[in-house]
Amino acid sequence: MNLKYFTFYFLVATFLLTACNQGSKTQRRTKINSEKKAVVVPKINADSAYYFVEKQVSFGPRVPGTKAHAACSGWLVNKLKQYSDTVIVQKFKARTYDNVSRNGKNIIASFKPDEPQRILLMSHWDSRPFADYDPDEANHNTPIDGANDGASGVGVLLEMARQFSIQSPLVGIDIVFFDLEDWGPPTQMNLHENELWGLGSQYWSKQPHVYGYEASFGILLDMVGAENPTFRKEYFSQQYARYVLDLVWTTAADIGYGDHFLDEDGPAINDDHVFVNKYAKIPAIDVIDLKPRNAEISFFEHWHTVKDNIDCISKESLGMVGQVVMTVVYNE
Numbered sequence: 001m002n003l004k005y006f007t008f009y010f011l012v013a014t015f016l017l018t019a020c021n022q023g024s025k026t027q028r029r030t031k032i033n034s035e036k037k038a039v040v041v042p043k044i045n046a047d048s049a050y051y052f053v054e055k056q057v058s059f060g061p062r063v064p065g066t067k068a069h070a071a072c073s074g075w076l077v078n079k080l081k082q083y084s085d086t087v088i089v090q091k092f093k094a095r096t097y098d099n100v101s102r103n104g105k106n107i108i109a110s111f112k113p114d115e116p117q118r119i120l121l122m123s124h125w126d127s128r129p130f131a132d133y134d135p136d137e138a139n140h141n142t143p144i145d146g147a148n149d150g151a152s153g154v155g156v157l158l159e160m161a162r163q164f165s166i167q168s169p170l171v172g173i174d175i176v177f178f179d180l181e182d183w184g185p186p187t188q189m190n191l192h193e194n195e196l197w198g199l200g201s202q203y204w205s206k207q208p209h210v211y212g213y214e215a216s217f218g219i220l221l222d223m224v225g226a227e228n229p230t231f232r233k234e235y236f237s238q239q240y241a242r243y244v245l246d247l248v249w250t251t252a253a254d255i256g257y258g259d260h261f262l263d264e265d266g267p268a269i270n271d272d273h274v275f276v277n278k279y280a281k282i283p284a285i286d287v288i289d290l291k292p293r294n295a296e297i298s299f300f301e302h303w304h305t306v307k308d309n310i311d312c313i314s315k316e317s318l319g320m321v322g323q324v325v326m327t328v329v330y331n332e
Helices: 003-037 046-058 067-083 147-166 199-206 235-254 272-280 315-330
Strands: 086-095 101-111 118-124 172-178 217-222 231-233 261-265 284-288
Touching: 046 067, 046 147, 046 315, 067 086, 067 101, 067 147, 086 199, 101 147, 101 199, 118 147, 118 199, 118 272, 118 315, 147 172, 147 217, 147 315, 172 199, 199 272, 217 235, 217 272, 217 315, 231 235, 235 261, 235 272, 235 284, 235 315, 272 284
Parallel strands: 118 172, 118 217, 217 284, 231 261
Antiparallel strands: 086 101, 101 172
16 A cells, blocks of 8 residues: 555544543543532531530530540430441540540441442540539639530531431541540640640551551541631642642532631641641641630630630521531542
8 A cells, every 4th residue: 555545544543542542531521520519418407506515415414534524425326327328436545734544436437348448527525524614713613514615516417427427428527526625734834735635536546446547638626616607728728738628618608608617728627637747647637716815815704714615606607617518428
């Protein structure tokens, strides 16, 4: 065959083959995009989330070593068994600031445990053993209900677990409730060692429930239930996992909650996500209501006081946070 004709036919054949391949790729992309568009994000039930907060508070302060802590633990485990594929109670011992070895329980619920792509969702379920920031000094040794500081994040995640049991997301999910997060030293002691806090998350991050555990990213919920919350971009979240922060904040703006998920830098908060980033190497952020009042206090009005009770919980706040995180999860 004449070379120029061979070249001509070769080019035509190559063009047709390329066109077919491109057409096939376009069809595949169209199919994938249509499937993504077809994802329906369940509507969070704010009443249900509120009930889950209220139920935790009804046990009393959930201080490790107390009857209230044990009772709430049993209820959390049974509730998660009702919704998830597997539940693990990770028992551990940790030494608190006062050099006492205390027993803790991290509670882990997994959905689609064999799915390699996973998202980690977290909160702490214990409550503070003393109200060291209460304006009345007589309350400084009084355990708190921790309705917002602890129970609110757990309540949102329990409602999300209930939704997962009805309509499963495409990815695997692990919900971890950390214990012994809030047994740090009283402010009156003026101790500022970061690792005196978040003892349950430190333990889990070094010894996760699954050997070699990996997740695409993690989202921690802490103090998400007060009225009119302002979620600023916490410092460590920006340093460790800026893209996760951008994903969550963009999602919040897209679904109408930009007035609460503020595009503003927030202070550095030594919270459970720090240890998840540091030791588990999972990019994790903290969704936390930040209201800086002075150089020492960055949180809502009743933080670490006896007034952190069910009266300060807003159904609207719980529903908003739950819907934002649900939208992120179901679009992965």
